[in-house]
Amino acid sequence: MKVAIVGASGYAGGELVRLLLHHSAAKVTCVTSRKLAGTPLDQVHPQLKGFTDLKFENPETDAIEADVAFLAVPHTAAMQYAGKLLSRGIKVVDLSADYRLAKDVFEKVYGVPHTDYFKAPYGIPELHRKDCINAKFVSNPGCFPTGATLAAAPLAHYAHTIIYDSKTGVSGAGDNPSATTHYPNVGDNVGPYKLTTHRHVAEMRQEMAFLKSRATVYFTPHLVPVNRGILTTAHILLNEPMEQKEVEKLYHDFYRNEYFVRYQKPILAAVRGSNFCDIMVESEGSRIVAVSAIDNLVKGASGQAIQNMNLMCGFAENDGLTGAGMLP
Numbered sequence: 001m002k003v004a005i006v007g008a009s010g011y012a013g014g015e016l017v018r019l020l021l022h023h024s025a026a027k028v029t030c031v032t033s034r035k036l037a038g039t040p041l042d043q044v045h046p047q048l049k050g051f052t053d054l055k056f057e058n059p060e061t062d063a064i065e066a067d068v069a070f071l072a073v074p075h076t077a078a079m080q081y082a083g084k085l086l087s088r089g090i091k092v093v094d095l096s097a098d099y100r101l102a103k104d105v106f107e108k109v110y111g112v113p114h115t116d117y118f119k120a121p122y123g124i125p126e127l128h129r130k131d132c133i134n135a136k137f138v139s140n141p142g143c144f145p146t147g148a149t150l151a152a153a154p155l156a157h158y159a160h161t162i163i164y165d166s167k168t169g170v171s172g173a174g175d176n177p178s179a180t181t182h183y184p185n186v187g188d189n190v191g192p193y194k195l196t197t198h199r200h201v202a203e204m205r206q207e208m209a210f211l212k213s214r215a216t217v218y219f220t221p222h223l224v225p226v227n228r229g230i231l232t233t234a235h236i237l238l239n240e241p242m243e244q245k246e247v248e249k250l251y252h253d254f255y256r257n258e259y260f261v262r263y264q265k266p267i268l269a270a271v272r273g274s275n276f277c278d279i280m281v282e283s284e285g286s287r288i289v290a291v292s293a294i295d296n297l298v299k300g301a302s303g304q305a306i307q308n309m310n311l312m313c314g315f316a317e318n319d320g321l322t323g324a325g326m327l328p
């Protein structure tokens, strides 16, 4: 199966190529970058030297020959490619925010008009699997909403308030350097940002509504000096107190058949490079603390995108994604 990656010079694109090396049937045949057309992929992603001789191409939608295309491009760019690729019979997984929200919510949150809107399955497979199976297009969720939603989903019905507090690694911002990601500002430091206004809260609220929760949802992110990973502490305030045994049973039952969700103490480095989401919960009566850890570039982006491709194309859901994390 031929795979194209639009935006392959970025972090998520590079990670797609790395992970797909281990897929039983998918072969990356086209990688794009506008700035680096003609340049060998391994010049930008030296970790892939010896595994591929692909060169970057310009992202010309008419020239892309593939069965599946991943859009690993910024929001507003994906909407320029998605419809055209679909009309040529190419299945698409979009890693950007362009198709995650309802049109009016997207336009309000991102402050731009949507020029090619259509409704798409929201690809957290653990919650939306039946919509992703055989789909032609899946919108891959944001990294924060993935870890946060998986942490709180089992308690969605019981909560009146959910407060997500997340710590993220710097690769979440992509490979474009900025003052925020400049080493002296990040290294040996921890800093909050967008305390009440991060765009991803819209996805978190949408997911709680999908789960028929009436909980009010809040979110504050922090940047920590690691390259990869998101650790989310969800403070889940319940209508009625719940004992530790009962909460644990709820989580075990909810994720009983989920390969990628493990019930154990979340350690950022233990999920690094893998598609796993580690979760644990502790009860303080009517406050439950649920903590999750994911790799923002894998379960938070490229790994989950491949999980979705597998569902769309009829492969085993974990094909290409069985690698363990990298502790320490």
Ligand SMILES: NC(=O)c1ccc[n+]([C@@H]2O[C@H](COP(=O)([O-])OP(=O)(O)OC[C@H]3O[C@@H](n4cnc5c(N)ncnc54)[C@H](OP(=O)(O)O)[C@@H]3O)[C@@H](O)[C@H]2O)c1
Pocket (backbone or CB within 6 Å): 006, 007, 008, 009, 010, 011, 012, 013, 032, 033, 034, 035, 036, 059, 071, 072, 073, 074, 075, 077, 095, 096, 097, 141, 142, 143, 171, 172, 173, 174, 175, 176, 296, 297, 300, 301
């Ligand atoms: N980083 C994460 O942890 C993470 C997690 C979840 C989701 N995402 C989402 O995944 C997408 C990619 O993220 P990233 O971190 O990999 O970003 P990145 O490192 O900045 O890479 C962006 C890629 O898109 C290409 N690109 C930019 N504008 C384009 C356009 N108009 N048309 C075609 N290609 C374009 C870039 O190459 P050229 O400019 O040379 O074409 C580059 O290859 C974003 O939407 C991001 O929000 C990222």
